[in-house]
Amino acid sequence: MFKFILNDAANYVRSNVREFSLNAVRWLPQLPQLSPYDINIVLRENEFVYNFPVDGVIRSYETNQLxxxxxxxxxRTEASLLHRNGFICGIFDGHAGAACGQVVSKRLLRYVSAATLPRQVLREQMKQGAGSQSFLKCHNDNVDFVSEIKPIYEASFLKYIKKLTETPQRDVSSELVEAFLELDQGLSEEALDSNDMRTMSVALSGAVACLVHIEGLQLHVASTGDCGAVLGVLDPKTQQWQPKKLNIEHNADNMSEVRRILSEHPKEEHETVIRNGRLLSQLAPLRAFGDFRYKWSLEIMQQKVLPLFGKHAMSPNYYTPPYLTARPDVQQHELGPNDKFLVIASDGLWDFLSPSEVVSLVGEHINSKKILEPMRLPEGDITLQQISNQLAERKAGLTRKPVDQNAATHLIRHALGATDYGIEHSKISYYLTLPKDVVRQYRDDITITVIYFNSEHIAQLHSGADLSGITAPVA
Known part of the structure; x- marks a missing residue:
């Protein structure tokens, strides 16, 4: 009975998540109440912070996952590029299991780091026996693939970079697109050629991705699926925060994406290709890695998949595959002094908060954290009255002191606990104590990375100053 009541409540929450208030919480069944201390432990468990040297475009990044x-x-994966100054990171949201998302999160950054390296440097590295980890330094990833699978992935990578050396250098946007497609093709070939159930499980699960590549002042966001990226811009005149979306979501709300898919299939299928807001009535994102049961030919499905997984593995109305692609949309942006931070996140965050709300919250968090910094007196002569005023300002600012140092945690806390009257402890407690068999109906996994830019350095680059380091170098 308890589960049925929770499911009824979940139906309400899913349809009213943006308006889900404390009143809605109160009519849910009573669940154990977590203390503020317990909530903080849960929310901060997966925090990570990385600070770069002061002479780069990026100051630091903060990330978290619930x-x-x-x-x-x-x-999530973040790394500095080797052999030149640059940074790359990504958020990956898996579905039908975690396998595809975990594999793509490790491998895609390696593909992109090699693809965007000048070809001559890539050739030199190949002569020295470069492998898949020779082109980047990960900051928050201490786990590698199991020994049985690693050689398969390594062989695919070496095949890919050999192909790169035989291909003329392309612009960054084109290299990003090709890296996405080449990795996805590799996932397919590995599953069909290796006869290993692990590679097949990766191929039949799926993942969407939002990848950020920063080199110099050039910021590229490559996105496939429904993760999101938004730039926080500070208006120099009004001192107000402005959001700038740097990707589009590939789902049924995107009518241009729906029209694209319909145009690729016969008119007879237009009633079945997308139904109930899902691809073939099943898949919510309309682009993704893996998910080859929406990509493979009928012959491959019948010979390779159905004997292992049964008829249910084939979607209904599966007539003219492929229905799905991993091809990303890429947006380029030149960083300016008013660009203060970039937030990328899985759709678990965007279910609760809009891009403008996210940018406002991070902007407020930046201002609030200044209270936590040591007090610094201005240079030159200063009066006791000025010191008194500065102390009074800091004292007043203590009321704005953030609960969380990490901006990603700050966003998660607001996503789960925000009401019209501020953060409500009991609301967060409900979200964190829902039983495992129903919690997914209330909230999705939430993964966030916040990248902070070095405005002073960016301004110097725009002024034409001669600077040796143009982005965040490896520490």
Missing amino acids: GSNSPCEDS
């Missing part, structure tokens, strides 16, 4: 699925189907 799972809903068990295991969590989101993944």
